Amino acid sequence: MSKKPDDLCTPQNELKSLQREFMENLTQAASPVRSPLLSAMPKARIRIYQHAYQLRLCEALLESFPVTHWILGDDQFEALSFEYYRAYPSTFFNISETGVNFPKFLAKLELEFPFLVDLATLEWARVVSLYSAYSSQRKITPLSQISPDVLPRCALSLTPSAQLVSLSWDVKPLLDAFHSREDGQPLEIDSPTFQETFLLVFSGTDHKIEVTPIAADAYRLLAAIQNGKTLEESLALSFEESSENDAQKITNWFRSWTKMGIIEGGVVESVTRKTKLRS
Amino acid sequence: MSSLMKGTSSLGVGVGLRPTHFPYFLSQKPQVEWVEIISENFMGLRSMGLGGRPLVVLEKIRQDLQVAMHGVSLSIGSADALDTVYLKRLKELAERIEPFIISDHLCWTGIDGRNVHDLLPLPFTPSAVNHVASKIGMVQDFLGREILMENVSSYVTFSTSEMTEWEFFSEVARQSGCGLLVDVNNIYVNAVNHGFSPLDYLHGLPTHSVRQFHLAGHMESDDILIDTHSCLVAENVWNLYREALKIFGTRSTLIEWDEEIPPIETLFQEASKAKAIMREEIEGKVYEQEA
Numbered sequence: 001m002s003k004k005p006d007d008l009c010t011p012q013n014e015l016k017s018l019q020r021e022f023m024e025n026l027t028q029a030a031s032p033v034r035s036p037l038l039s040a041m042p043k044a045r046i047r048i049y050q051h052a053y054q055l056r057l058c059e060a061l062l063e064s065f066p067v068t069h070w071i072l073g074d075d076q077f078e079a080l081s082f083e084y085y086r087a088y089p090s091t092f093f094n095i096s097e098t099g100v101n102f103p104k105f106l107a108k109l110e111l112e113f114p115f116l117v118d119l120a121t122l123e124w125a126r127v128v129s130l131y132s133a134y135s136s137q138r139k140i141t142p143l144s145q146i147s148p149d150v151l152p153r154c155a156l157s158l159t160p161s162a163q164l165v166s167l168s169w170d171v172k173p174l175l176d177a178f179h180s181r182e183d184g185q186p187l188e189i190d191s192p193t194f195q196e197t198f199l200l201v202f203s204g205t206d207h208k209i210e211v212t213p214i215a216a217d218a219y220r221l222l223a224a225i226q227n228g229k230t231l232e233e234s235l236a237l238s239f240e241e242s243s244e245n246d247a248q249k250i251t252n253w254f255r256s257w258t259k260m261g262i263i264e265g266g267v268v269e270s271v272t273r274k275t276k277l278r279s
Numbered sequence: 280m281s282s283l284m285k286g287t288s289s290l291g292v293g294v295g296l297r298p299t300h301f302p303y304f305l306s307q308k309p310q311v312e313w314v315e316i317i318s319e320n321f322m323g324l325r326s327m328g329l330g331g332r333p334l335v336v337l338e339k340i341r342q343d344l345q346v347a348m349h350g351v352s353l354s355i356g357s358a359d360a361l362d363t364v365y366l367k368r369l370k371e372l373a374e375r376i377e378p379f380i381i382s383d384h385l386c387w388t389g390i391d392g393r394n395v396h397d398l399l400p401l402p403f404t405p406s407a408v409n410h411v412a413s414k415i416g417m418v419q420d421f422l423g424r425e426i427l428m429e430n431v432s433s434y435v436t437f438s439t440s441e442m443t444e445w446e447f448f449s450e451v452a453r454q455s456g457c458g459l460l461v462d463v464n465n466i467y468v469n470a471v472n473h474g475f476s477p478l479d480y481l482h483g484l485p486t487h488s489v490r491q492f493h494l495a496g497h498m499e500s501d502d503i504l505i506d507t508h509s510c511l512v513a514e515n516v517w518n519l520y521r522e523a524l525k526i527f528g529t530r531s532t533l534i535e536w537d538e539e540i541p542p543i544e545t546l547f548q549e550a551s552k553a554k555a556i557m558r559e560e561i562e563g564k565v566y567e568q569e570a
Contacts (some may be wrong), residue, residue: 011406016358065534093352133328207332
């Protein structure tokens with residue numbers, strides 16, 4: 001039977017074995033140092049790497065989830081961060097991205113604070129907004145340059161920083177209070193209420209991350225647009241029956257979203273493509 | 280002085296640009312010639328394109344200052360293949376920022392697609408040299424420019440090593456044609472931790488490959504030194520820096536500070552100290568030439 005490539009004793013495979021063993025020691029704090037490849041060094045020296053690994057990732061998580069950390073306290077947050085990185089080791093070049101699965105991880109736990117998953121979800125949306133791309137990669141035409149008869153069949157494009165968040169708990173006041181407090185000041189705030197909440201998180205004109213509450217139908221409309229639906233499809237999905245009141249409301253939303261920079265423009269190409277397909 | 284500085288391709292002394300100091304750099308005239316960024320902090324998220332507030336700030340700062348791009352996730356020594364998504368994003372950032380230097384570390388940061396976000400040591404073997412040099416060649420070809428490799432601090436060594444750290448470092452430069460970023464503090468830390476002479480290390484490096492110096496603080500813990508980047512540069516490291524300037528001449532020098540980051544004035548004081556030492560060494564050389 002022929003050997004598999006990984007079984008062959010090549011310099012490349014030796015390096016791979018050494019690195020796998022080293023990493024196992026580094027990420028599994030309780031495991032003994034087994035490597036015969038390491039020179040006779042005290043275990044304390046491997047523990048420097050173990051400790052640095054845990055500390056670095058815990059700090060990265062804390063930076064992305066400062067309010068979640070504040071609620072949990074140092075010890076519990078640290079313990080959760082160790083468990084989290086065991087379950088979801090980093091595969092990212094930017095350490096800030098390693099928190100991507102933290103809300104999902106928290107959702108599987110029985111937590112003392114039922115609103116914590118929603119809080120972490122909102123905090124992660126802020127991180128994504130902070131690091132979002134300048135613009136989507138698609139060819140975008142400004143809304144003002146799109147003819148009104150074409151517009152309904154256009155797929156609109158939201159700014160990549162726009163994050164739509166749907167929550168069961170109204171955690172925004174908690175987030176606001178935390179971020180607006182003076183350094184070192186104690187924070188006293190009521191526990192969040194159990195209330196369906198829709199939020200739009202985006203990077204504002206001065207690149208400050210904004211969190212704005214939106215109506216449920218506005219959320220549905222933006223979500224449909226974000227999923228690539230045309231404007232008329234998005235409206236149909238968001239409003240079962242449209243009224244004159246709705247028309248005015250929608251006009252106002254679009255005016256406001258355009259002013260906030262949420263709508264980048266429209267993808268006219270999509271209209272042309274659909275027309276060609278129909279013909 | 281300026282002609283000597285120019286002749287050795289030195290931009291003088293810079294400091295690490297960290298988010299804590301963004302407001303300063305956006306509002307004041309900086310007291311340094313250049314800054315160094317951690318490339319990955321400005322490369323956005325893997326799942327998205329290049330962008331984000333940090334990059335907007337950097338582009339503003341770049342209008343007044345030269346920038347060196349210093350990476351921590353290239354993982355050139357990993358047995359894994361190069362990460363093409365990472366490389367494309369790095370190139371995109373370089374095209375946008377036009378840095379005067381692109382560097383990373385002679386180390387590995389993960390295996391099997393995982394990243395532990397630490398700079399882990401390599402065994403000093405000829406096969407590791409071949410492996411790393413070949414990957415550096417690919418990176419340089421892809422970016423269309425020279426990159427620098429930095430020596431890392433370490434707390435363990437491998438029983439399979441067949442050469443000294445400086446032989447390994449030099450051989451990688453020779454085989455790949457990369458430049459060397461000599462971290463003077465890391466040499467000192469490793470010299471204490473592994474028991475070799477830091478001067479032997481410096482004298483063992485190819486002078487023509489050395490492009491840049493790093494200076495940083497370390498802490499003592501029991502019988503070893505930990506490379507913490509959390510305090511002032513130690514006196515022994517300043518002395519070693521003087522020796523490095525004597526051997527290699529002036530090179531762009533960076534003051535690194537990554538933990539417990541102090542007010543910007545502290546970094547500028549350290550930068551002034553490095554500038555003064557650089558000036559003394561240049562004047563010493565001029566004096567020797569005249570004599």
